[in-house]
Amino acid sequence: MVIRNTKQKKLIFSLLEDAGHPLTAGEVYERAIRLQPSIAKSTVYRNLEAMLSRGEVAHGMLKNGESYYSVVDGHKHLHYMICKSCNNMLDIPKCPLSEMERDIAETSGFLVTDHTMQIYGYCKECKEKNK
Numbered sequence: 001m002v003i004r005n006t007k008q009k010k011l012i013f014s015l016l017e018d019a020g021h022p023l024t025a026g027e028v029y030e031r032a033i034r035l036q037p038s039i040a041k042s043t044v045y046r047n048l049e050a051m052l053s054r055g056e057v058a059h060g061m062l063k064n065g066e067s068y069y070s071v072v073d074g075h076k077h078l079h080y081m082i083c084k085s086c087n088n089m090l091d092i093p094k095c096p097l098s099e100m101e102r103d104i105a106e107t108s109g110f111l112v113t114d115h116t117m118q119i120y121g122y123c124k125e126c127k128e129k130n131k
Contacts, residue, residue, distance in 0.1 A: 006047075007036075008032075008036070008039055008043050008044075008047060009047050009050075009051070011032055011035060011036055011039070012028055012032060012044060012047045012048065012051070013051065013056070013057075013071065015028055015031050015032060016028065016057060016069060016070060016071045017071050019031075021070070021089055021091065022060065022068040022069060022070040022078070022080070022089055023068060023069060023070075024062070024066050024067065024068050024069075025044060025045050025048055025066075025067065025069065026066070028044050028048065028069070029041050029044045032044055048069055051069075052069070055072060056071070056072060057069045057070060057071055057072055058070055058072050058078055058114065058116070060078050060080065060116045060118055061118075062082060062087055063082070063084060063120060064087075068089065078115075078116045078117070078118075079091065079092035079095060079096065079097075079116075079117045080092065080117070080118050080119070081118075081119045081120075081121065081123075082118055082119070082120050082121075083120075083121065083122055083123035083126055084120050084121065084122060085122055085123070085126035085129075085130070086123065086125070086126055088123050088125075088126075090123065092117070092119070096117065097115060097117060101115075
């Protein structure tokens, strides 16, 4: 199968790369139309799903059911603290499951290829506002 590297795909991928944090499809679309006003919302969704199926991006789910996407860099895993009030996503910088993955591989021979860890709560700003 030939994968076309269209200007829309390049744009969507670069928006995810440059964001520094995961984006929802809606956020990708909002940023994309600023740079390419003719891009259709369906093009953004279709490209995100295609990139997901090829392993170029990973995704997780917000509490409201909306998916978020981020660029995959090597081992596919996402670790985020997600604010239930503002949906701000804060990265957990060190993989808290890497030791568990090694133990699983040693004891069962199972090779873990990816995982997602999401912790929900309230960010510092929302916690302060709601005191």
